[in-house]
Each structure stands twice: as structure tokens, then as C-alpha cells.
Amino acid sequence: MADPLRSLAACVLGALLALAWLAPLVANDKPLWADARDVQAAQLAQVELGAALDQYRTALAADAAATQASTAWTELERAWEQAAARSSAPESEVARVRSTMTDCAKRPERLVDVQRLLAPWLENLELPRVRRMVGSPVLASVDSGALLRLALLPVLACLVFWTARGRLPDGHRLWWALGLAASTVLVWVGLQAVQQPELARVDTYRVERAQVHVDRVLWPLVQHGPAQTQLSEAWSAPGGYTRPNPHWLGTDGLGRDALSRLLHGSAISLEIALLAGAVALALGWLIGTTCGLLGGWFDTLCVRLMETLASIPFLFLAIVVLALVRGRVVPSVTVALLVAAVAWVPVARLVRAQTLVERAREHVQALRVVGIPEGWILLRHILPATLPAAATAAAFLAGSAVGVEAALSWLGLATTIPQPTWGALAGEAGGLERWWLWLPPSLLVALTCACLLVLGDRREEPRS
Amino acid sequence: MTPVLQLNNVGVARADATVLRGVSLQLDQGQSLAIVGCSGAGKSTLLRAIADLLDPAETLAGSVIRADTRPSWQVIGVVFQEPLASLDPLWTIGRLVAEPLRSLGVPRAQWHARSVRALEIAGFANAEHIAQLHPHELSGGMRQRVLLAVALVREPKILVLDEPTSALDAQAASGLLDDLERLRRDQGLTWIAATHAFAVAQAAQRVLVLEDGRPVSVGASADVLADRSLPLVEAWHARTLPRTPPETSTLVLEALDVHLQHESHGRRLQVLRGASLQLYAGRITALVGASGCGKTSLVRVLLGLQSPSSGAVLYRDEHGVRHEWSRMREADRRPLRRAFGAVFQDPRGSLDPRQYVLESICEPMIVLDNLSVQAALTRALDLLRAVGLKPVLQSHLPHEMSGGERARIALCRAVAIQPRVLVLDEPTAALDPLARYEFARLVRRLVDERGMALLLVAHDPALVELLADEILELKDGRCRPLPLSLS
Numbered sequence: 001m002a003d004p005l006r007s008l009a010a011c012v013l014g015a016l017l018a019l020a021w022l023a024p025l026v027a028n029d030k031p032l033w034a035d036a037r038d039v040q041a042a043q044l045a046q047v048e049l050g051a052a053l054d055q056y057r058t059a060l061a062a063d064a065a066a067t068q069a070s071t072a073w074t075e076l077e078r079a080w081e082q083a084a085a086r087s088s089a090p091e092s093e094v095a096r097v098r099s100t101m102t103d104c105a106k107r108p109e110r111l112v113d114v115q116r117l118l119a120p121w122l123e124n125l126e127l128p129r130v131r132r133m134v135g136s137p138v139l140a141s142v143d144s145g146a147l148l149r150l151a152l153l154p155v156l157a158c159l160v161f162w163t164a165r166g167r168l169p170d171g172h173r174l175w176w177a178l179g180l181a182a183s184t185v186l187v188w189v190g191l192q193a194v195q196q197p198e199l200a201r202v203d204t205y206r207v208e209r210a211q212v213h214v215d216r217v218l219w220p221l222v223q224h225g226p227a228q229t230q231l232s233e234a235w236s237a238p239g240g241y242t243r244p245n246p247h248w249l250g251t252d253g254l255g256r257d258a259l260s261r262l263l264h265g266s267a268i269s270l271e272i273a274l275l276a277g278a279v280a281l282a283l284g285w286l287i288g289t290t291c292g293l294l295g296g297w298f299d300t301l302c303v304r305l306m307e308t309l310a311s312i313p314f315l316f317l318a319i320v321v322l323a324l325v326r327g328r329v330v331p332s333v334t335v336a337l338l339v340a341a342v343a344w345v346p347v348a349r350l351v352r353a354q355t356l357v358e359r360a361r362e363h364v365q366a367l368r369v370v371g372i373p374e375g376w377i378l379l380r381h382i383l384p385a386t387l388p389a390a391a392t393a394a395a396f397l398a399g400s401a402v403g404v405e406a407a408l409s410w411l412g413l414a415t416t417i418p419q420p421t422w423g424a425l426a427g428e429a430g431g432l433e434r435w436w437l438w439l440p441p442s443l444l445v446a447l448t449c450a451c452l453l454v455l456g457d458r459r460e461e462p463r464s
Numbered sequence: 465m466t467p468v469l470q471l472n473n474v475g476v477a478r479a480d481a482t483v484l485r486g487v488s489l490q491l492d493q494g495q496s497l498a499i500v501g502c503s504g505a506g507k508s509t510l511l512r513a514i515a516d517l518l519d520p521a522e523t524l525a526g527s528v529i530r531a532d533t534r535p536s537w538q539v540i541g542v543v544f545q546e547p548l549a550s551l552d553p554l555w556t557i558g559r560l561v562a563e564p565l566r567s568l569g570v571p572r573a574q575w576h577a578r579s580v581r582a583l584e585i586a587g588f589a590n591a592e593h594i595a596q597l598h599p600h601e602l603s604g605g606m607r608q609r610v611l612l613a614v615a616l617v618r619e620p621k622i623l624v625l626d627e628p629t630s631a632l633d634a635q636a637a638s639g640l641l642d643d644l645e646r647l648r649r650d651q652g653l654t655w656i657a658a659t660h661a662f663a664v665a666q667a668a669q670r671v672l673v674l675e676d677g678r679p680v681s682v683g684a685s686a687d688v689l690a691d692r693s694l695p696l697v698e699a700w701h702a703r704t705l706p707r708t709p710p711e712t713s714t715l716v717l718e719a720l721d722v723h724l725q726h727e728s729h730g731r732r733l734q735v736l737r738g739a740s741l742q743l744y745a746g747r748i749t750a751l752v753g754a755s756g757c758g759k760t761s762l763v764r765v766l767l768g769l770q771s772p773s774s775g776a777v778l779y780r781d782e783h784g785v786r787h788e789w790s791r792m793r794e795a796d797r798r799p800l801r802r803a804f805g806a807v808f809q810d811p812r813g814s815l816d817p818r819q820y821v822l823e824s825i826c827e828p829m830i831v832l833d834n835l836s837v838q839a840a841l842t843r844a845l846d847l848l849r850a851v852g853l854k855p856v857l858q859s860h861l862p863h864e865m866s867g868g869e870r871a872r873i874a875l876c877r878a879v880a881i882q883p884r885v886l887v888l889d890e891p892t893a894a895l896d897p898l899a900r901y902e903f904a905r906l907v908r909r910l911v912d913e914r915g916m917a918l919l920l921v922a923h924d925p926a927l928v929e930l931l932a933d934e935i936l937e938l939k940d941g942r943c944r945p946l947p948l949s950l951s
Contacts, residue, residue: 361813362808362809362813362814363808363813363814363815363816365769365806365808366805366806366807366808366814366874366877366878367827367828368769369767369768369769369801369804369805369806369887370801370802370804370805370806370828370832370878370881370883371797371798371799371800371801371802371804371832372827372828372831372832373798373831376831380827381816384818385816385818
């Protein structure tokens, strides 16, 4: 059965990636769930309603052109709708006011009616009169990429489970794949549907300043956002600060919580590694098998190209390319593709050699003798035979991609500034004495590399 | 005379199975014993039990009693199977032979003299010179003798040999057996060899026959080897198989004056110089020849995997139409190819290690004959039954089966699409005599039933003699007929 070390590596890696993908839910300055009233927004709406009413009155009093009065009326209607949306007034009351407003539209003689109608809306605002918002401020604030990561969690769980068990599910693999893809899409759509934009205003800052009143609230484990600065607490070491929301791993020079940034940054670092590994595998596998099968001038050309690519120092190449493409493409994808663009070479070499061996094997010859089409032999016999070696090489490369990303980010080349990655975080320490900033990301880089190496160290299938 | 070795009801068990049980015998000084049996019968396990080399996972039942009570590694010399793998390529022969002396505490000054003497005893005339060489400079037979010297340098009373002749040609094997006989006579050495080779069994004084871990017969060599009721002995003695020659013989494939040269690094190598042969439906043609004489090249040309430099291969299809097989384009050749089949040398290599056996057999039927999966499965199961394999095996991977089973599966796959020409390239190289005999009977039956033209490429004179209707020897790039009896 599966090797226990491999299972452990798969589980650790899966847990790291799951934690990184769950980072918005684990470390955030917004509550996971809240029953809140946005006092400030309601007050603003009330003020705007008063101003709009004044303007309408002034426009009528000035007896100006009908157009000016009607613009002011439109403004008034809009401001009232805003206020209605923020108030806790029952639906029937809102409907009654709305119909009366429609009656009074463009009839200056009924200004008094309007004033009487809106008077209660302009009285002093009390908390019970502010509408309740119930839902998840975290979900309301994340982008669709983060939602997609959350939706991919079941797929990740399945992958980790299968890797740890050492084999894929028996039979109907296509159905498994389709089912997982469909469930991802469903979860993604569902998560988008429950997003309520107004909830995004519920966060620590506004709650502390009583701009938002929370009745019931569930805060995440770490109550700091990755970009939330607090200059008074800059460079604080872990344990040096104990208040309701301690910084477990200290803070950086802008007072941002190191743990929160570490968790949020993990996603990008891990994704670069996995994407680079996957692209290198696909590219190397394709080119390697093509070279091995076709041979001739194409093979020679590709091998020379590979040798040329392998002879260029990687960091030098990376710095030049990143300087050229800077700011034009999503940086994390660029870095992954850059690593893959060099890393496919060893994969292709390995696969090419393996293809040469496989196509000379006797069972392949025996199929060729009876006239089985070359395409079939390629798909059913040669490609599956070269996959283990290629996948092993790609796992090793993914491990090194973590290191490369860290190096480039440390140099400040890989990602845009506010976006945390392991390398960037370690670089922000700015000195060895602030160990709480560089040690944890370095440990995670080492752990990830180790897990990928263990996963890649795949023994050949038993053959004798 | 006191017995040097006595086995009382010896058995060996592993966690999952009993591999050996109920072996009792005693050997006097200067006696020799051959342990024979099929692959997996427990021969090597018994040897390891005698030499006290069992794995920790194996438990010994019964008792092994030696007259000499010193630790077994001082009393018993062991010669393992692989002559090249057992020798460190970086050491000289003299050092390799002397190595066991270190553990006996013999002073270093005596090492050279003793290793040279051991080499002399092992049958080297120029032992002083041999001691300076490295293993790669020796032939297979000489390496086997070096291993013998390594075992003899400690002057053991008992010598244990595992398949001593399997890597040797007939001449080297008989030389080794002569040496063993001389040692037994002159020095009173007791030797025990596990083997499938008839020659070794004949050379030993006593023979123990194992079958599935049980002793089925033990006694004087001449008596046991005359007992035709033992399947293994029957397989050794079998010279001919009943055959039903077809009434009319139609020519199917014909090679005319085929020349082939390989070119590598500017050097030309003329492999075939006008080889000609005819394959007739329902006939088995055997192709023999020394290693490297071009047998495999000729097979590749016949199968259309390689074009000859000159000459032609002609193929007649079922309607009697003649095709210029060797000069056709591959695209034109492909529809005709399904009349061909091949089983190559290594029964492990001729099956995809990742494919289940049943899948392997069905694949050509589904791809070439457009059979439905259901129909292909039915036919494959019929075939498996016809070649006498247990239905359990269908869901096995090749590495889970024995060599004989793999050879039969490969044959099954080749005949599944009813080829008109079948080439077997050394199909039994890795099989024990009984499995080889069974395989030969199966091939004969299939050829008689289905009337295909069969080309058998083989080294093994026993197999050729059993099967061939016609024997061709490939020598100097030409085929010439040999008389039907090789020996």
C-alpha cells in the first residue's frame, strides 16, 4: 500500500494549501458572520435626504425653470430610496411613502405634503431604526479568485486523499473528474450569490469607532487583515503585545500582522510552485515524447534548443524577462511561466530518453508487427509508460520553483509590492534580528520543498 | 561412514505460505546431490536452509544437523547464481578469492598463496596469471569457476551451488561438472546443487526432486532419472511430440536472397548475405544459429520492421495474391499486417507491464478486428482456457505471474487475431524444462489446429528438436538446412 512518508507529505502539503486558500476566513479584519447595523451609512443617507429636500424647496421657491425643479425632485427621490434602504421601516410603510411620493411628483403645490411625509425620516436616528444586515462580511469582501479557491477545496481534498492512498479511484475516473468540476462551479456560483456588498463595511476599524453597530458577530481566529496597518505597533515582536487581538507572530514595519500576511501569502507561493510544475510537466512531456518519436532533424533541433536554454543562468534570465514584462501581466502567473519555461528542459530530456526506451520495447514491437496504429501505441502504451518519470521530475521542479519564487520576491522582482509572498515577507524583515519576520516563511519554503521532494521520489512500479 | 549433513523433516514457512515441507535426507562425506524441480518448487529455499542463510521472515521447522559443529559459514561454501553480479568489477580475481580469508583470521601474508591454490583447485591451469585479472576480462564459464574458487578458498566440507550451469554454454557446463566430480573424488568434497539442468542431475550421485515444496522422489541419480512418471523427468526425456502434418502445404511467406547491412559510425557490418527461407502454412520452421549471427535482423526483415538492402520478402495472402512485402510502403502494408504475429524473447518484455493480462489479449482484437469489448472478452477467455491458464490470472499484471504463464499469455495474444504467420523469438529462454515442454506442446497444438506458418527462433536444442518440422541454420548471413535431429 501507500508509503507512509508519501501519505504524510501529501497531507502536509494539502493542509498548507488548504490553509492558504482558507486564509481570508482564518485571518481577516472582517467578521466571518455578523448581525450588524451600518449606523454611519444610515446617518449619511439621512443627511443627504435633508439636503435634497432643502434643495427641492429652494428650487421651487426660486420659481426657476421647471427643469431645475424636476432635477431636484429626481435627486430627492434617489436620496429617499437610499434612506429607505438603510432604515428598518416596515415594507408597508415604505410602499405607502413611495406611492404618495409618486402622486406628488412634479406638483409644486403639494410640497407641504411631501415635507409632512418625510418629517419622520429626518428625525433623530435611533439604533432600532437602522436596518439590520445579516451575513458574511468576509465573503462580501473577497474577490472571485478567492471564491474560486474556496470552491476548489473539495477537489484539493480528493487529490490529497488519493495521493495519500497511493492510487486513483477505481473505475469511472471520468465521472469523478466531471463531478468534482461540476461541484466546484456550483459552490463558486453559490458563494457569489450570497455576497452582499453592503456587508463589506463591517470591519474592526469601523466597529471600534462605532460607525457600525454589531449585535451578534463571529470574528475569525486571527483578527487582522493582511493589509491592515497600525503604525503605533510597528516592528513588535511576538508575545510583546497582549490585548484582545494579539499579533501572534509580531508585526512588520508598517504594523501589519505577520501571521495574517504569512497565511495570505502562502497561496501565491504555493500556486506559483504548482502551476510551474504543471506547465513544465505538460510542456516537457509533449516535447519529450514528440522528440523521441519523430527523431531526425526535429529531435536534433529540440535537443540543441534544450542545451542552449539549460546553459543560460536562470536568475539572470529571470531578471531580464521580469524587467521586460513588468506590470503587463499578472505577476504570479508570469513568475510561474518563467520558471516553467526553463524547467521543462529536464522533464523533456527524461521523457525523450524514456520514449526511446519504450518504443524499442518488445511489447511495442509486437503491437507494431500486427499493424496496430502508431497513434494508439503512443497513447495507450508509450505515454503512460513515460508519465511516472515525468511526474517525478515535475514534482522536483515544483519544489525548486518555491525557492526560485522566494529568491525573486526577496529581490523585489516577482510580485507587486502589497501582495505578500513567502520570499517578499522574508525580504521585508530587513535584518536578521527581526527573526519573527524571516524565519516562518523560510521554514514554510523548506517544508514545502521537502514535501514535494518526498512526493516526487516515486519508486518504479514492481516489474519482476 | 558418518553423515556430514543430515536433514530431519525440514520445512520453511513465510508469513503467508509454507514454501517447503518434509525434507529428510542424509549425505555422507564425498557424496553429491542435485536438487531438481520447476521454478518456485523451493530449491533455492532448501539451499538457503542448508547454508543457514534464511531471511529473518522465514522460519525453519525440523532440524539441519552438520557433523562439523563450527558455524555454518566456516563449514559451507556457497556459489550463487549470477556469475557477473556476484563479483566486484573493481577488484582483481586474486583479491576477490582471498576476501573470505579475512573473516577466518588468516594472516595476510598467506592470502595470495591460498587464493592461487584455490584457483588451481577450481580448475585454472595458469592461476598466477588469472589472479592478476579483473572479472570483465574473463568469460562466463571462467567467472563461474572464480566463484567456485571463492567458495573453496576456506576449504569447506560442503559446497552449495545455486543453478551453477544456467549461465554457461554446454562446453563450459561440462567442464565445471568435471571439476566438481574431481573435487569430490580427490578432496572428499560434498556438493549440493539446485538446478533445472539435466546434465547436473546426471553428474550428481543422488537426486532429490521437489514439487511445490514437497519432496516427491529421492534416490540414486540413475534410478530417479529413469522414472518417467515424474513430469520433470518426462520433460527432460521428451524428444518428439505427436504431430499431424497438413495434407497440402501452401507457401505463405518467402524470403529471397535477402541482404542486410548495418551502418554505424562509418563502419559497415554485413549481417545478412543472401538469406532465403520459405514458411509454409501448418509447418514449424526453426531458425538456429550462434548469438549475433543475424537471427533477430532476419526476423525484423520478415516482419516488415526493417527493409533489406537488397533481395525481397514475398507474402501470399489468403486469396493467393502475392505481395512484395519488403518493398511496400508502410501505409499499404498495414492492412495486411494483421495476418502477422510475434512473441519476442523476454516473456516479461513482450507484455506491457501496466496492462492487465486480459486487457493485453483483447487489445489487438478490439483495435484491429473492431470486435465489441464483450465479444473480445469472450474470445480471450476461451483462449485462456485453451492454453490451460486459470481464469484468476486474467486480472493479474504481468509481473505477478511466472515466466511460463507470461509466455503463454504472450502466445495467446499473438494468436487471438488468427495470424497466418507467427514468429516466436526465443520464447522459452527464461523457462524451466517442464514449463518449456508444456509450452512446446501448446505451440504444436495451436499450429496443428489453426494451420499457421510458424518461425521458431531458438538457441535451445531441446525445444527445436521437440517442435521443428524443418531446421535452418543461419551462418555467415545465409540459411542452410540442418538434419532434423540436432544431437
